[in-house]
Amino acid sequence: MKRFHYMNAYIDEDFTDGTIRFISYNSAILDILDDTLTFYRRWQYSRSTVRQLTRFLSEKLNKQVSIFELRDCKKRFDKTGKASLHGYNVIFSDYQPMHY
Numbered sequence: 001m002k003r004f005h006y007m008n009a010y011i012d013e014d015f016t017d018g019t020i021r022f023i024s025y026n027s028a029i030l031d032i033l034d035d036t037l038t039f040y041r042r043w044q045y046s047r048s049t050v051r052q053l054t055r056f057l058s059e060k061l062n063k064q065v066s067i068f069e070l071r072d073c074k075k076r077f078d079k080t081g082k083a084s085l086h087g088y089n090v091i092f093s094d095y096q097p098m099h100y
Contacts, residue, residue, distance in 0.1 A: 009052040021097065022056050024049045031097060032060060038091045039070075061086050 001012045004022070012021040022030040029045075030053065031038040037057075045053065050067050057065040063086045073090045077083040083090040 004052065004056060007052045007055075008048070009056070011056070020060070022053065024052050029053060030056070032088075035087065036089045036091060037085060038093055038097075039074075040093050040097055041095070057085075061088065 001010045001014065001023070003009070004011050007024075009022065009024040012023060013019075015021070018033060020032040022032075024045075027040075029040060029049070031040075054065050054067055054070075065085070069085060073083040073085050074092055077090060077092050083092075
């Protein structure tokens with residue numbers, strides 16, 4: 001696990017399936033696996049967590065990602081059960097991740 005820049009966030013890449021996990025303030029927030037982004041339970045994030053999350057996604061996806069795009073994805077997912085962001089499928093999970 002390595003620290004994400006100077007922030008109180010970490011990136012865990014020690015998974016055999018290629019998952020990249022973003023952890024902020026000791027809470028798993030996001031997994032990236034292949035073409036899928038999985039966000040975990042806590043969706044009401046603090047400003048600092050939002051800043052960490054959008055910076056992480058912007059770096060990993062090589063596109064600028066804003067909190068407004070993420071909120072739109074959440075609304076689409078709640079309405080239709082499907083959402084996408086810059087070519088990635090987006091899932092909002094009610095469960096905590098495995099291996100945590």
